[in-house]
Amino acid sequence: MTDPSKANQELLEENSLLKQRIQELEKSESKRKPMEEALRERNKELNCLYGISALFELPGISLDEILKRTVMLIPPAWQFPEITEASIALEGKIFQTARFRETSWMQTREVIVNGMPIGQVEVCYREEQQASDEGPFLKEERKLLNAIAERLGRITDRKRAEKEIQTLARFPSENPNPVLRIARDGTLLYINQAGLSLLPEWHLQVGQSVPSMLKDVVSEALNSRSALLLDLEQRERVYSFFITPIADEGYTNMYGRDITDRRRIEEALRDSENRYRELSIVDDLTQLYNSRHFYFQLKVLSRLGQVVKRCLRETDFAYRYGGEEFTILLPMTTSADGAVTAERIRTEFNNETFSPAPGQDVHVTVSIGLAQYKMKEEMKAFVHRVDQLMYQGKKNGKDRVCSESSP
Numbered sequence: 001m002t003d004p005s006k007a008n009q010e011l012l013e014e015n016s017l018l019k020q021r022i023q024e025l026e027k028s029e030s031k032r033k034p035m036e037e038a039l040r041e042r043n044k045e046l047n048c049l050y051g052i053s054a055l056f057e058l059p060g061i062s063l064d065e066i067l068k069r070t071v072m073l074i075p076p077a078w079q080f081p082e083i084t085e086a087s088i089a090l091e092g093k094i095f096q097t098a099r100f101r102e103t104s105w106m107q108t109r110e111v112i113v114n115g116m117p118i119g120q121v122e123v124c125y126r127e128e129q130q131a132s133d134e135g136p137f138l139k140e141e142r143k144l145l146n147a148i149a150e151r152l153g154r155i156t157d158r159k160r161a162e163k164e165i166q167t168l169a170r171f172p173s174e175n176p177n178p179v180l181r182i183a184r185d186g187t188l189l190y191i192n193q194a195g196l197s198l199l200p201e202w203h204l205q206v207g208q209s210v211p212s213m214l215k216d217v218v219s220e221a222l223n224s225r226s227a228l229l230l231d232l233e234q235r236e237r238v239y240s241f242f243i244t245p246i247a248d249e250g251y252t253n254m255y256g257r258d259i260t261d262r263r264r265i266e267e268a269l270r271d272s273e274n275r276y277r278e279l280s281i282v283d284d285l286t287q288l289y290n291s292r293h294f295y296f297q298l299k300v301l302s303r304l305g306q307v308v309k310r311c312l313r314e315t316d317f318a319y320r321y322g323g324e325e326f327t328i329l330l331p332m333t334t335s336a337d338g339a340v341t342a343e344r345i346r347t348e349f350n351n352e353t354f355s356p357a358p359g360q361d362v363h364v365t366v367s368i369g370l371a372q373y374k375m376k377e378e379m380k381a382f383v384h385r386v387d388q389l390m391y392q393g394k395k396n397g398k399d400r401v402c403s404e405s406s407p
Contacts, residue, residue, distance in 0.1 A: 041079060041138070041140065042140070044076060044077045044078075045077050045140065045141075045144045047073075047076075047077065048073050048074065048076070048077035048144065048148070049144075049147060049148070049151065051069075051070075051073045052066075052070050052073060052148065052151055052152075052155075053151070055069055055070065056155050056158070057226075059225070059226055059227075062159075063090075063155070063156060063159040064093065064095075066155060066159075067088050067090060067093070067095045067152070068095050070088060070095075070148070070152065071086045071087065071088050071095045071096060071097055072086075072097065074086035074097075074121075074123060074148065075097060075123075077141075077144060078123065078137075078141055079129075079137075079138055079141065080125065080129060083125050083126045083127045083129075084123060084124070084125060084126075085097045085098075085099050085100035085101070085123070085124050085125075085126060086100060086121070086122065086123050086124075087100045087121070087122040087124075088111075088119065088120075088121050088122075088152070089119045089120055089122075090111060090118060090119035090152070090156065091118055091119060091156075099126065100122075100124065101124065101126075102124065103124045103125060103126060104128070105124060105125040105127075105128060105129065105135055105136050105137075106122060106123065106124045106125075107122070107123045107124075107134065107135075107137055107141065107142065107145050108120055108121070108122045108123075109121050109145045109146055109148070109149040110149065110332075111149045111152050111153045111156065112149075112150075112153050112332040113153050113156050113157050113160075114157065115331065115332050116332070117332070118153075118156065120149070121145060121148055121149045121152065123137075123141075123145060146314065146315075158229075161240075161242065161257060162227075162242060173192050173193065175192055175194060175255075176194055177194055177195075177239075177255070177256050177257050177258060178191070178192065178194050178195030178198060178239060178241075178254070178255075178256035179191070179192040179194070179195060179253070179254070179255055179256070180192075180195055180253070180254040180256075181251055181252070181253050181254070182210055182214065182218045182251060182252050182254065183218075183250060183251045184218065184219065184222055184250045184251065185209070186209045186210050186212075186214070186215035186218065187207065187208070187209055187210075188204060188205075188206050188207065188208060188209075188210050189206070189207075189251060190206065191206060195256070197234075198234055201234055201235065217230055217243060218243070218252045221243045221244075221245040221252050222245045222247050222250070222251075222252060224245075225245055225247050226245070227242060227243060227244050227245070228242075228243040229241070229242060229243070230243060230254075231259070232256075236260070237258060237260045238258070238259050238260045238263045239256040239257065239258055239259065240256065240257050240259045241254045241255065241256045241257075242254070242255045242256075242257075261375065261376050264379065265373075265379075299354065300354060300364050301324065303349075303352055303354070304326065304349055304366065305318075305326070307345060307348050307349045307352065308326060308328060308345055310348070311341060311344045311345045311348060312328070312330075312341070313330075315331055315332065316328065316329065316330050316331070316333075316341075317329040317331075325390075327383070327386075328341075328345075334372075335370070335372045335403065335405065338370055338372070338403075339370055339401060339403060342368045342370050342401040342403075343401050345366070345368065346365075346366055346368055346399070346400070346401055349364070349365075349366050350363060350364075350365055350366075350399065351363075352364070365398055365399035366399070367390055367393035367394045367398050367399065367400060367402070368390060368393060368400075368401045368402070369386045369387060369388070369389030369390030369391070369392070369393060369402055369403070370386070370389060370401055370402065370403040370404075371385050371386045371389055371403065371404055389402045389403060389404065390402065
């Protein structure tokens with residue numbers, strides 16, 4: 001016979017194991033749901049950005065139509081699409097979802113082209129929601145809004161360039177930039193006066209076959225019947241070509257713009273960002289020296305770096321330039337706005353307290369030179385100009401912001 005007490009004990013143990021298993025499953029489920037929710041949100045954001053890029057690729061689509069459709073792509077990408085509205089204001093035109101209005105729960109981002117604001121993108125909630133990273137909005141939604149505005153800036157710039165090229169294309173001989181016509185088989189049919197400087201490097205004359213790389217691009221444009229963009233480096237210059245297929249006639253027109261100066265600025269900004277990231281991640285200065293003097297000096301520099309980082313926007317860059325110097329780049333910023341940022345850094349750093357020795361508290365000052373980049377200016381000359389302003393600030397008593405407009 002089976003012992004009843006033993007059977008009950010076995011049932012109790014099995015029941016305990018089942019409860020434990022249920023708890024483990026519930027715990028696993030509780031972890032899985034937030035991850036799935038986060039993945040769904042990121043997928044919505046990617047769909048939004050992909051949708052905007054896909055609009056730009058549509059043949060013949062106007063900028064107004066891109067903006068009109070983009071504003072409808074925004075609400076589904078936010079956490080609460082049913083109460084999300086959006087607005088895009090660009091160059092005097094406004095595109096909005098049906099129930100957009102100004103509320104207490106809004107996000108805004110300027111659209112910048114060539115360093116100048118030309119409009120803005122706004123997102124609002126019609127109803128109050130629980131507080132999150134930025135009011136009711138997620139930090140990922142701020143990043144998405146910034147990315148949308150940045151993408152619309154690039155699209156607007158491209159559309160402007162297309163319009164300019166279409167206008168100049170009517171008079172290719174008068175165009176100050178290169179204009180080429182290339183047949184389907186790769187034969188160079190025409191090149192204007194501004195483009196002649198390209199031919200020696202290609203060892204080419206009108207009537208001869210262009211390099212294979214250009215042949216491939218011409219073939220792709222004609223076969224797809226879609227306009228293409230191509231960047232070409234020629235000696236020390238960089239050209240951006242807008243390639244328009246005339247498929248029925250069997251040739252393409254290539255309209256170029258010299259983007260050398262813009263490319264140099266972009267590379268300088270990327271380099272500064274990389275150097276700043278290296279500083280903020282690996283430059284643990286306080287571990288490099290044992291001397292108390294050096295320790296204090298490096299502690300001051302480290303604190304200055306923290307103050308600078310607090311005062312900058314996501315689009316700004318900073319990096320350590322020398323022993324006790326920092327360089328800060330503020331893209332898409334006026335001189336007046338740059339002066340506000342510089343003064344904020346100076347004031348906040350002045351409020352920092354340092355203790356070089358027990359019972360000894362001191363404050364350290366910073367002198368800042370401020371200047372605005374001039375188009376086509378050599379980066380070395382630009383940096384030297386700012387450097388001189390900084391030394392002028394030191395000479396005039398330190399603890400000040402010195403700019404070209406300063407008395």
